[in-house]
Structures are given as C-alpha cells and as structure tokens.
Amino acid sequence: MYFPQKRITIYAGHYGSGKTNLAVNHALALRRTGKRVKILDLDIVNPYFRTQDSEALFREEGIELIASEFAGTNVDIPAVPAAAQSAFDDRETPVIIDVGGDDAGALALGRYQKTIREENNYDMLLVINRFRPLARMPEEAAEIARSIEWASRVPFTGIAANSNLGGETDAETILSSEGYTLEVARLLGLPVVYRAARADLATALRHRLERIQPVEITGKVWF
Amino acid sequence: MADKVLVKGNEALGEAAIAAGCRFFFGYPITPQTELSEYMAKRMPKIGGTFLQAESEIAAINMVLGASSAGARAMTSSSSPGISLKGEGISYIAGSDLPAVIVNIQRGGPGLGGIQPSQSDYFQATKGGGHGDYHLIVLAPNSVQEIVSLTFDAFDLADLYRMPVMILGDGMLGQMMEPVVFPEHSERVLPEKTWATDTTKGLRKKNIINSLYIKPDVLEKINFERYARYAEVEAKEARYEGYLLEDAELVITAYGATSRISRNAVNALRAKGIKAGLLRPITLWPFPKDAYKSAAKTAKAFLTVEMSMGQMIEDVRLAIDCLRPVHFCGRTGGMIPTPGEIEAKAEEIARDF
Structure with a gap:
C-alpha cells in the first residue's frame, strides 16, 4: 500500500482531479488494516460531489465521517462542520482530509494550518489529472499547487498521480501521463507518492510503473 | 485541441462557446452552473475575450443585448431562479431580433427551490418566460459531448435566425464529467450582420436596435414577419x-x-x-x-x-x-x-x- 501513513493526510488539487475518490479509497484502505479512521469533508466549494456521497459505505465499514450537516442537501452555504476541530484535537486517530478544489477550496484548510504544522505529522498530496482542462500543462498544475499553498498556508509533501478519462481510462491513458506527472513533480520539487489506477489496470501496469496504487471508483453514479 | 479531455458539463459549455467564437460572457454565480462562470473568468482574459461578473442576472442579460447589438457573439448563463430574472431581457432580445445564447442549468423549484437537478423549467423555456409573442430555440443535450456540439449549433442558429437560443440542461449534466473531444467548429454559412450597430464609417445610415413600436399596425407587421421566420425554424430545425x-x-x-x-x-x-x-x-x-x-x-x-x-x-x-x-x-x-x-x-x- 502506497497511501501515506502519517496521522493526517490531506488531499488537495484542481477541481475534478479526483481528490474525493482518492480520499475515500485511502480511508477504506487504512480502515481495512484494522485502524480507527476519520474522514473530514472540508469541501465548501462544490455542493454536488462530496465524501458525503459515500456515507452508506462509511457506515458499513466503520469509518467516522465529519461533514457539514448541509452536505448533500439543498443548502449550498459554505459551512465548515463544527466537529472538524475534533479531527485536529484528537491526535490519536488517523484522519483523511478532503479539501475543495483549487485555491478557493483550500482557503477552508487555512483555518487549521497552525495546528497541522505544529503537530507536524501530516502529508498533503497534490492530486493531478492531465486530462482536466486548465491543468493540462505541467506549468498550469504547478501554478494551481502554488495557489493552493498560498491560500491554505500548508506546503504540499507529495503528488498523487490520478490521470484518467473516467470510464474510458485504459493502461495507455496512465502510461502516457507519466511524462506529465514527472514534470509536475520536478517543477514543484515533490516526490510522486503513488499513481492511482483501477484494480484491473494496476495489475497490468505493475511492472511498467513504480508505486501503482489500486483504487476503486466510489461515490455518485447517475447512469 | 483534438485530444480527449475529462470535462464537466459546465466547463464544456464554456470551452465550446469560446471555440464557437464567443468573446463576451456576462455571468452571475448560482449553483449548479457556477463552474461555467468561473471557467469563463479564467479563460476569457487569456484569449482576449471579456468576462464580466454582472451585479445581477438582470444586468447580465442586458449586457448580452448590448454586445449582441454591436454584432458580437455573446452568452450568459444561470440556473432556474436566475433565468426568471432574465425573463424581461430575453423578451427584449427576441423583440429586437438579436442573436444570443442563454444557458439554463436547471435546479428544483419553484421559488428558491433547491440546488439539485430538475427539469421543471420546460414550460418557461418553450412557452415563454418573458412576455409577448416570441419563441426561443431550445436545445436539450444529454451528454457532455453533445453539450459541445449543441453549443456550436446554438451560436450558429442564433445568428442564422436572429433569435435567442437557450441551452436547457440540468444540475446532473452541468456537474457530471465525461471524456470529450472539442472538434474544430465549422460554421454554417451565415448572413452578414448588416443590422449591427457597429461603426457606419460614414458609408451607410446608422442602425438602430429597438423593440418599441409606436404604431400597433407596425408592431403587428413585425410580429407577423417574426412568426414567418419561426415557421421556417419549425420546418427546418426540429431534431x-x-x-x-x-x-x-x-x-x-x-x-x-x-x-x-x-x-x-x-x-x-x-x-x-x-x-x-x-x-x-x-x-x-x-x-x-x-x-x-x-x-x-x-x-x-x-x-x-x-x-x-x-x-x-x-x-x-x-x-x-x-x-x-x-x-x-x-x-x-x-x-x-x-x-x-x-x-x-x-x-x-x-x-x-
């Protein structure tokens, strides 16, 4: 398992890069090793796709979800759940934090930056997908990363490569993104912590790329 | 840009509009279409276009009227309650025989309703919404790829028939991500905008864009002419x-x-x-x-x-x-x-x- 093991793992990045899905997979993987795990939904930007969408799964697996009581309802006010503070106060329990997209979403994380940096037991992963408009060039992705660090005042510690074309993703989609991933890593001076791939593709890519992390597709499916 | 990308419906509306030559976008945020405004805010300055966040939906639709009068391809977008506010402006655009593209990413109603997907603005889109005898061409995509092609069509149809076109989506289409290709936009053969209030260069009489007619018989005649055009649209453009x-x-x-x-x-x-x-x-x-x-x-x-x-x-x-x-x-x-x-x-x- 290539998911980081520090007390706090934060997922941030461009809109639609797959932060929520990776955060959910990370929490599930930790939980399945028998650990107590919390997942904190800090997305105050987009009321449509949230960790809340996997609520039933969390209940089944025994993962503690901390989300705004308005998540998934008709109220789209940018509210941070009051219980969010408990994820930082309780330094015994691992927590996965799902941050909203871009610098706009990362602003909410800034509220907790002091305690995160003081505890100093965190990883913050930049989720990247080269098939997303406005982040297709490595320079654009790096610029988004810098604006997120500026808004949240929390420095990234690594990259979670998540280049995909949704349901049309194949091994070539991921292989052809390697140059992009390495260039973003070079520009930011960050290590590639893992490369996410659907389980069947992860098997196929095992010997061709390093640090391939199998993931499931979770959350909202409409059709 | 012929490669595949993974795009949200709202982003696809923006990128397709730019590919179709739209250089003026007047927006106002409302869930679930805000990504379109945000996308345009980021993209328009990079390509020499104009993004303007208006002080209200009413201002935004009237800015579209102004830009379109001058001959530009212009667009605005909103979600249900915001479209109600635009109703007056839409009627004025129809009454002025101006092309325009209006996007409605519908949410639950009536009233402030909710933010989740809905299709309850069908009557408003197809039967009026604003006042007076007029129609909008209403296009209803069902995938992100079709959002791209229908956005291209929307601008061409608006110019061809000099009438506002609405792209009617819903929160699901606006928010979902699908792999798409942005093809080159090959325009239909379109008439010159001889009516536009651009510069006369001293070579022609000035153009006036107007929806007020002092004499009722003149207004009736204009309405008859407009409906002859609508009959042509009905005969040729149903899909x-x-x-x-x-x-x-x-x-x-x-x-x-x-x-x-x-x-x-x-x-x-x-x-x-x-x-x-x-x-x-x-x-x-x-x-x-x-x-x-x-x-x-x-x-x-x-x-x-x-x-x-x-x-x-x-x-x-x-x-x-x-x-x-x-x-x-x-x-x-x-x-x-x-x-x-x-x-x-x-x-x-x-x-x-």
Missing part, C-alpha cells in the same frame, strides 16, 4: 434521436439527463420482452412533432419521463393529437427517477397491451 422505435409498442420519451436513465430502462424492458423504444427530442422548440406522429403508428402508448410534475407531456399529447394514451413518470424537487421506477411504470402500462 430528435430515436432508439429501438421501429417496432416499439411503448414509446418512452425524455430529454436531457432523464433520457439517459430512460435508455437504461428501455434496454431492461426489452430484455423482459416488452417492446419499448426511446424518443428523445434534441430540440424542445421546435418540438419534433413529426417524429412523434410517426412513432404513434406502432405505439400503443407513450410514457414521458421528466424531472418535473409533467410539462413536456403536454407537447407529446399535442404532437400525436391525443391518438394514444400518454402516461407520466417523474420526480421533482431535485429527486432523480431511477431506471427501476421507469420500468415498473412501463410494465404496468404494458399489462394492458
């Missing part, structure tokens, strides 16, 4: 997609996102031996009446599926002159019908065949 209609005894009909759910239901019903088919209008105005008339030949009944209390159902009944029973299956307020719900309703209807 639909048929799926397994050839022998369909039960014709399920739905537009936009619900057509995707309905298609799954049609496949499940066929597997159970029920001859179901899907008729999906792509243009809601003009409504593809001939397709319904022709489907009525094999159909024993119709079933409309909508995220509303039942609005398009009235056009279906009119299109087939009430020759067959038209049933309804819908959810409202931001709830989304499931294939199972559609199948159950369809099986209940098919029991009487």
